Amino acid sequence: MAKKKQMKFNPKNKETLTFRETLEPTISITEQANADQYLKDYIAYIRKWLDKEPRQDNMTAEQIAKANLGYYAGYFDRETRIRVEKLFHCEHPFFGKATEHEVSPKEAFEIGKRLAEA
Secondary structure (H helix, E strand, C coil): CCCCCCCCCCCCCCCCCCHHHHHHHHHHCCCHHHHHHHHHHHHHHHHHHHHHCCCCCCCCHHHHHHHHHHHHHCCCCHHHHHHHHHHHCCCECCCECCCCCCCCHHHHHHHHHHHHHC
């Protein structure tokens, strides 16, 4: 059986990436070793920016990476969300874990409304 191609973080070695450039590849990752390496490189990328400009809330690079991964996975179907959350040990920052609760569009709208009002 042929080994699956590794999804490399920032293959063009760009100085600055969009969220889509950073997170879109994670949706295709299916192997734990690949997810672990991608996450490690993503955390290092975020840490580089935090060293230049620390956050007021003191979130670590790992916390930011995992929140971003969980949030981005929320745009996809439940199966994809569960896989991403498992591989990257993350969850959606507002909806929680996909395995614990499936958020309906109405619930998502209400959560978004509450967050906007806060």
